[in-house]
Amino acid sequence: MIGTVVWGTGNCGRAAIRAVEAHPALRLAAVLVHDPGKVGMDAGELGGVGRELGVLATDEVEAVLATGPRAVVYAASGDTRPEGALADICRAIRAGAVVVTPALHTLYDHRSAPAELREPVLAAIQQGGGSLFVSGVDPGWANDVLPALLSGLGTTVQAIRCQEIFDYSSYDQPDAVRNLVGMGKPMDYQAPMLAPGVPTMVWGGQLRLIARALAAELEDVRETLERRQLERSVRSAAMGEFEAGTQGAVRFEVQGIVGGEPRIVVEHVTRIHPSCAPDWPTPPNQAGAHRVIIEGLPRIEVTVEATDEGGNASAGGNATAVGRLVGAIDWLAEAEPGLYDALDVPLRPVAGKLGRSPR
The missing domain is CATH 3.30.360 (Dihydrodipicolinate Reductase; domain 2)
Structure with a gap:
């Protein structure tokens, strides 16, 4: 199974915890939070799963990335901190992770993105062998x-x-x-x-x-x-x-x-x-x-x-946007390292998902 980190537990992060836990090809490896009050909380409580998952939230980013997670769902906000979000995402890519995120609007169509945003991502991919897929939250x-x-x-x-x-x-x-x-x-x-x-x-x-x-x-x-x-x-x-x-x-x-x-x-x-x-x-x-x-x-x-x-309905919109991102992880994990967009990544059924709920 693909070890997957959920980074951020707001509106999208809550849905991401549920989506990763329910996906038959993924394993929730860690949850990263910024709020000190959430450190040590069980991922099941943060994600509204209804039971404990045995994964405790942490704010130790470097320690989590040092474990070499195969995938990261970056659900922290990029609206008011695009530079910080870009830096976080590049750190995860350099660690070799497939990263999926709604946080970087300007990389939605990376071919038209400014060089100052695109080039750090490409450099991180070259250095660490990870990938990036950005999709929206609207959804x-x-x-x-x-x-x-x-x-x-x-x-x-x-x-x-x-x-x-x-x-x-x-x-x-x-x-x-x-x-x-x-x-x-x-x-x-x-x-x-x-x-x-x-x-x-x-x-x-x-x-x-x-x-x-x-x-x-x-x-x-x-x-x-x-x-x-x-x-x-x-x-x-x-x-x-x-x-x-x-x-x-x-x-x-x-x-x-x-x-x-x-x-x-x-x-x-x-x-x-x-x-x-x-x-x-x-x-x-x-x-x-x-x-x-x-x-x-x-x-x-x-x-x-x-x-x-x-x-x-707002939570439903977030959940479908997150579902698109999380559902792409196993495909991206099999693909070559790179910077991908919505026309590259197929929207496809997930084998084994029918009738499944978070484990």
Whole structure:
């Protein structure tokens, strides 16, 4: 079995512990944490497995990497510390590990990534013989392999739209929701995630992957942004009060221009409460969904709803993103060392998974 380390135990890390423990080809070898309060806790408790797994969390990174783990699921955040995340990931690759992660947005399509990000990874691969596969958390498969697959079902394809539609009220990430996205902030607040150019930095790689899959020439990438304020104060069980007059909903598009038109679009529609911007697209369950729309002949529309951790849609989205990453580990372990993307790594069934639960 492939000894696998889970590095980070937040929203994605919890799901990663469960996914590694349930995978028939993987063995949970260690769990790395940053919070001193988590050191010594059993991985089963941190991952919500419902029983002890006999693996205790540690913050001793060098000691864990010195054991030569074959794989690392890097689930620590890279949103506010991209340099730190890159350094951590390179350390793991130099130790010879296959690393899968959602933390480095700019390496989603590594062929278009800046040299200062790509070259340290390639150097680490050369030095240690590890590999890297980066995929998104929104989730990545819904913005790359799913639209690419569905495009093959059509006679003609005029445009591809990938939507994430979510109610953030149950999302247990107050710093990201309030400070990065700006929910509950004054309407003149510049949310870092919505600053011009940032959506392209985060999601532009997905446009390039789809364009490459379809052998289309991406001429430009454009952004659109709409924001709505709350008409009344609302309360989130996870994050508390959001006052009337503050930002309550955001809708933006990252558009890939082909032939002068937006032909490949990643769209995000997020709210802090269903009452805000009710005229915008809504998910069937009011909580969250991912949708791919292929405009053409025939018109194809697929909506995916996922829930986890007691029916939470945000947790379900994280879990499917993590499932894509963890499910790739055994394939990557057999492949040559390298820097891989979503078009390289097949999305495939896992033998022995049917009916299986975490051991």
